[in-house]
Amino acid sequence: MGSLFTYMNHEVKSAGRILDILEYMTTLRDGVSLSQVMRDLGFPKSSTHGLLQTLMARGHVVQNSAGKYILVEASRRGFPFRRNEEPLVVLAMPFMQQLRDRCGETVLLATMNANCDIRRLAKCVSHHPVRYDVNMDSAIVPYCTAIGRVLLAHGAEEAVEAYLARTTFLSYTRFTVTNRDQIRRLLIKVRRDGYAVNDQEFVTGSTGLAAPLFDAGGEAVAAVNLGTLTSRYLARREELLLMLRDTADQISQSLGSLSEDPRRDPVAGREQEPRREPDRR
Template sequence: MDQVLSSVRNGCRLLKIFLDSPKELGVTELSKKLQLSKGAVHKLLSTLESEGFIRQNEKTKQYTLGYTLLELGTKVLTNHDIVDFSKPFLDQLVSRTNELAVLCVQDSKDAIYVAKEDSLHPVRFTVESFRRFPLYSTSAARVLLAYQPEEFQDEILQEHPLKSYTPHSYTSVEQIKEDLVTIRERGYEISSNRRNTGVTGIAAPIFDSTGHITASVSVIGPSDRVMPKKDEILQETLATVRAMSAQLGYRMS
């Protein structure tokens, strides 16, 4: 694909470097990570700064992400109606299960939690919203992947060299693919210790009026609290996604 504006791409990548870095970065450091000359990086930074996407610390001379990104980020949320739509459902799910409930959507080749409702438990598991993670790593994400065409599933599973998070993470592509089949058959996913040790997730899909999957809902909590109540939580989760799907116009066949 040569239909790409190289400097714009560089600007985007520069910004994304900050996602996995300390809050401030210098020109030299950025030029190494981007493999660009210091001069080029400096021009990028001043352009981005003049538009409010980057800020320079006057004392340290180092650079940080600017407030315009905060404006744009909140706009993404307000644009995304499913977030508002899901709020009352997640609330209810939390009040009935006493565990964290999240809404997970797919964005190109990643999964993201776009809404969450924390449990009121003093000891509670929390997730990081709005950060991408692989479509095979959590139960909510795997539900999304399960309802995608097989070619896409293979593309995802081949691409990454399967990140391993815990001793119980997946080790083979075949293992995941079997699980994806199971998810479609049962209509839900329940799994422990894949992404975080001692944590169990129960997830199910939401469909729209065209029958396509739009998001997934997951209840997540410490395994020793969730496992004893797993049937009850599963029923609540399934009831929730059915209600949500119905409201989106989905008719069960």
């Protein structure tokens, strides 16, 4: 009886420490070292390291290039991951952080389900005083956002057609495309080109760029999005797009993607040519 009580008490203590670490890290914006966590919380090294490794394995914490621990934004907001999303976030976050640091803009990761609902999984927020940012749980409108169009463009044909048929297309700004046939053509172009640009169609003054992430079977399992102010996008459009696509390629390679596979157009149902690099003129 005594050993059972000791075992149960140990498990409760570990669970409490996990929650203590999560609550502690929600107060921090920058990475924190193992020694600092130990010092601030008064935990022993062996158990602290083990708890942080558990949080990393479950996709709630990542390590940056300096070895410091950072709480994933979704966990900061109490946004639970599904089992298949955890390894994707763990794999993608270091690449997202590198992209954010290279370009200075906000980077997002999202997936889409069979009903064409889109879910944000992680974000790395720009350090600019004036920057693009979103709540992790705020709604994403697929037809007029870059990340939505990328995921729709690579979705199952039947699911995409059902989405287009049931959706009421609203104008969020004077730039929003609301014509169903025009949106179909945009999705064909997005799939052919390998990226999408949302230029002030959802929020005036902000521009989004997105590219798909492919798994080993060539399926688009997620998309990465770069969000910025339109003024900064116009000044650096080619540079930002190339950095985004380079990051998407790196993540896809880490996922085991087969590059340059022929891919069918989800709307028209026909083969499309491999994606092309943006015109540099």
